[in-house]
Amino acid sequence: MQILIYILKRILQTIPLLILVSLISFFIIRLSPVDPLAELKLNPSISKETLQKETQRLGLDKPIYVQYVLWAKAFVKGDLGVCSTGERVGAKLKERIPNTLLLTTLVIFLTWIVGVPLGILAAINWKTPLDRMLTVLTSIGMAIPSFFFAILLLIFAVKTGWFPVGGLTSYNFSDMGLAGKIWDLTKHLILPTTVLFTISLAGLQRQMRGNLLDVLDSEYVKFARAKGLSEFKVIYKHALRNAINPLITLLGFEFASLLSGAALTEFVFQYPGLGRLILEAVLKSDINLVMASLMMGAIMLILGNLLADILLIITDPRIRVKT
Amino acid sequence: MKKSLYVALIIFLVVFWLKACVNVDVQEETTLKSAQKNEQKINFPPTAKTKTIDGIDYLQSQAQVGKFGGVLVSSVIGEGPKTFNPFNTKDATSAAMADLMFDGLLTTQPQTGDVITKLAKSFEISPDGKVYTIKLRHGIKWSDEKPITADDVVFTWNKIILAGLGNTSTRDSVIIEGQLPKVEKIDDYTVKFTLIKPFAPFLRILAAPIAPKHVFEPAVKKGAKYFDSFLSTTSKPEDFITSGAFKLKEYVPAQRVIFERNPNYYEINLKNEKLPYLDKIIYLIVGDLNNEILKFEAKELDVISLRGSNVGRYKAQEVKSDFVIYNIGPDTGTMFVAINMNNRKNEKGKFYIAPKKQVWFNDKNFRYAIDWALDRQAMVNNVANGLATPLFTAESLNSIYLNKNLAKGHPKNIQRAKEYLKKSGFYWKNKVLYDKSGNRVEFDLYTNAGNTEREAIGVMVKQDLEDLGMKVNFKPVEFNSLVNKLVNSYDWDMVIMGLTGAPLEPHNGKNVWYSNGSLHLFNQRPSDDKSQRLDWETKLDKIMDEASLKIKFEDRKKLYDQYQQIIYDEKPIIYLYSPVRVVAIRKKFGNIYPSTLSGVAYNLDEIYIK
Numbered sequence: 016m017q018i019l020i021y022i023l024k025r026i027l028q029t030i031p032l033l034i035l036v037s038l039i040s041f042f043i044i045r046l047s048p049v050d051p052l053a054e055l056k057l058n059p060s061i062s063k064e065t066l067q068k069e070t071q072r073l074g075l076d077k078p079i080y081v082q083y084v085l086w087a088k089a090f091v092k093g094d095l096g097v098c099s100t101g102e103r104v105g106a107k108l109k110e111r112i113p114n115t116l117l118l119t120t121l122v123i124f125l126t127w128i129v130g131v132p133l134g135i136l137a138a139i140n141w142k143t144p145l146d147r148m149l150t151v152l153t154s155i156g157m158a159i160p161s162f163f164f165a166i167l168l169l170i171f172a173v174k175t176g177w178f179p180v181g182g183l184t185s186y187n188f189s190d191m192g193l194a195g196k197i198w199d200l201t202k203h204l205i206l207p208t209t210v211l212f213t214i215s216l217a218g219l220q221r222q223m224r225g226n227l228l229d230v231l232d233s234e235y236v237k238f239a240r241a242k243g244l245s246e247f248k249v250i251y252k253h254a255l256r257n258a259i260n261p262l263i264t265l266l267g268f269e270f271a272s273l274l275s276g277a278a279l280t281e282f283v284f285q286y287p288g289l290g291r292l293i294l295e296a297v298l299k300s301d302i303n304l305v306m307a308s309l310m311m312g313a314i315m316l317i318l319g320n321l322l323a324d325i326l327l328i329i330t331d332p333r334i335r336v337k338t
Numbered sequence: 339m340k341k342s343l344y345v346a347l348i349i350f351l352v353v354f355w356l357k358a359c360v361n362v363d364v365q366e367e368t369t370l371k372s373a374q375k376n377e378q379k380i381n382f383p384p385t386a387k388t389k390t391i392d393g394i395d396y397l398q399s400q401a402q403v404g405k406f407g408g409v410l411v412s413s414v415i416g417e418g419p420k421t422f423n424p425f426n427t428k429d430a431t432s433a434a435m436a437d438l439m440f441d442g443l444l445t446t447q448p449q450t451g452d453v454i455t456k457l458a459k460s461f462e463i464s465p466d467g468k469v470y471t472i473k474l475r476h477g478i479k480w481s482d483e484k485p486i487t488a489d490d491v492v493f494t495w496n497k498i499i500l501a502g503l504g505n506t507s508t509r510d511s512v513i514i515e516g517q518l519p520k521v522e523k524i525d526d527y528t529v530k531f532t533l534i535k536p537f538a539p540f541l542r543i544l545a546a547p548i549a550p551k552h553v554f555e556p557a558v559k560k561g562a563k564y565f566d567s568f569l570s571t572t573s574k575p576e577d578f579i580t581s582g583a584f585k586l587k588e589y590v591p592a593q594r595v596i597f598e599r600n601p602n603y604y605e606i607n608l609k610n611e612k613l614p615y616l617d618k619i620i621y622l623i624v625g626d627l628n629n630e631i632l633k634f635e636a637k638e639l640d641v642i643s644l645r646g647s648n649v650g651r652y653k654a655q656e657v658k659s660d661f662v663i664y665n666i667g668p669d670t671g672t673m674f675v676a677i678n679m680n681n682r683k684n685e686k687g688k689f690y691i692a693p694k695k696q697v698w699f700n701d702k703n704f705r706y707a708i709d710w711a712l713d714r715q716a717m718v719n720n721v722a723n724g725l726a727t728p729l730f731t732a733e734s735l736n737s738i739y740l741n742k743n744l745a746k747g748h749p750k751n752i753q754r755a756k757e758y759l760k761k762s763g764f765y766w767k768n769k770v771l772y773d774k775s776g777n778r779v780e781f782d783l784y785t786n787a788g789n790t791e792r793e794a795i796g797v798m799v800k801q802d803l804e805d806l807g808m809k810v811n812f813k814p815v816e817f818n819s820l821v822n823k824l825v826n827s828y829d830w831d832m833v834i835m836g837l838t839g840a841p842l843e844p845h846n847g848k849n850v851w852y853s854n855g856s857l858h859l860f861n862q863r864p865s866d867d868k869s870q871r872l873d874w875e876t877k878l879d880k881i882m883d884e885a886s887l888k889i890k891f892e893d894r895k896k897l898y899d900q901y902q903q904i905i906y907d908e909k910p911i912i913y914l915y916s917p918v919r920v921v922a923i924r925k926k927f928g929n930i931y932p933s934t935l936s937g938v939a940y941n942l943d944e945i946y947i948k
Binding site for chain 2: 050053054055056057058059061062063064065066068072100101102103106107110111169170172173176179180181182183184186188189282283285287288291292295300
């Protein structure tokens, strides 16, 4: 019951936050000198009448605050409006969200499956060659800029011909059988996943290692060891439980990055996800599309934090007592 | 010991990658020269003719007979098509895809630029130039077996184009003295277009796509708002009833568009077999040029437009590779410096341009000095890697109306430039230029930031003009801000820009040349402005009007020669160069006839795999 009230409170708190986020984003976009019709204006074959019609259709002839109120009204009703090309924003996002989710969930899953054990391994074998080697590898992973790594891998794909150059599916995808489709997807996903995996693995592994080392150094672990508990029990039953808490907060952030975390890599690999769509929308000042994506990002971040907090309440009795 | 092992490992990795990058660029210099040579001679096949078999008026391709089957993979840069409705397109990608599916009555001969028939069997213009009579082909069908008749044509024109649905640019361009053309059905296969005055560009406007009435009529009835989203990218491929060689098969957002052959297409080959040869045309949607290059190298693409430094590299590989490179000559693009000659005040009573600058920019000698000081050949060599041609005319070099006397132009001559300045009383003190009132000559030169080509040109223009003692503040600004300066606030001195020319119809440049045009850059006026026109602006207005009234090519050519002469003499816009188009296409394709007017893979109906 207490938890439910807490959740409700948190959700209510987000409403003013969302209004503020939408206000700031809307006005920043509209006040920037980006003109959605700039390209049309420089096209000698587009007539004045067409330009006027476009201005009206996009609502650019109204004052900014009216534009905002119109947008906000529709947004509350769940209508995301139309893009500057006339397509529905909702439909456009729906096309891309599954692709991005496929990539990001795969990456997050892999990172956690590999990163957490590697972190534990490094902490247990502290200052041994294994730990050092892992440190070097993760340093490299953290140091390489994602776009650079992505380009290197693309060149690798071209030179060897082992992997397709970007994209998500081959052109004859729809004619393939199920096994063929899965194989085709896998081939396309390997490189972008590698990039994102390498980079987020580094952070997670180090976080896990650091946390566990801190905990291993604490009094109660020493006590547990002195009590004569087996090393296995000391680490996995007592130390690990306490070391995992900060990672749950991290998981909350990972949740937020589900939809927006891979934009750069998506762009380099020409991955048909949200990243490319939104980049173009920003460049063309496609206000409804940009606003939808920004609001989506904000909501995901809030949700992620909420989720992490709830998980913490469940896993950590100390927090439960305080609330 | 261990440390040195790590170091060795890292060095090895770095060297490994570097090697992969370095060994490719060796032969570039020598091979680039051969790529810059004049375009190859192409033996075009004769123009397609009408052939009647069993009462059906087929279009018969005169190109070599090929083999059926296969796929051609091409690419589009950007985010892909925005719509497949040919009447709603506002960008080149969408237009190209819609054109593939919906044929027009007429089209352009790729080699000569003449108007030839497509859906129409023949066309006739009355001697007074006001009545266009179009005869349609008998017995040809839409992809759903329904016949293509005069009803479709009349419906398309009266209910879609002239009714102002979708992109109204076609409608706006056929309004003559406030009147729209009259479109009437004479019989099932004859349509008559009547204008109130002769209007030469109308013939090419008849190349506008024709819609199937039975599919479009319900959508048109639902109103303009519905029409805007009709046949959008979210429509099902089955909804497309087309007349063109191909029809939509699948659209995967941000990945590709697939077209399949239209079995009812009305074109046949010399053996009377139904075209097209290819089963599918695939356009991969690639986000940027680099990715396109990589995809071509990985053999995922069959054809690619090459730019700049890539040409040399590809030329070096061509001999050993499975592709062939065509230099198809100057592009329709033009690169130029425009000078703001605006000497009016804005509504607040302030001058758009500082009065001392107005004096310079409205001084013909000043503009001539700039023209003679610019080293176009150096720009071609250094900025465009030699893959461009110096440009001196307002029409692009592949225009059928090009004024050939002017096209040769002149080399840079700094001495001559200085003489022009002296004539107007400019003088130098310590190599710094002052005007006759003692003002230091200093102005801003703009271009859009992020366009590396224009930025490089800007640097070269700045250097050339500084040789004259001028102080040039080169300011690349964000594209949208630049457009705003050009079309709204008019507060710029000089700008480096490029526009796409219309090599077949100079009248399409009317927004630039008419003194009240919306892109009359060098002397832009608000649309309701009635201020004094310069003499030669009035002359230009008259020439553009007159040339649109003449029907005969020779008469129009004379007038358009004059207009180019005026721009050349007055130099409100100083042209720099036209890029040359270079394309690479796999050798396996037959019936490839690259043309400077149409590109390389325009005849998708005739291309086959050897």
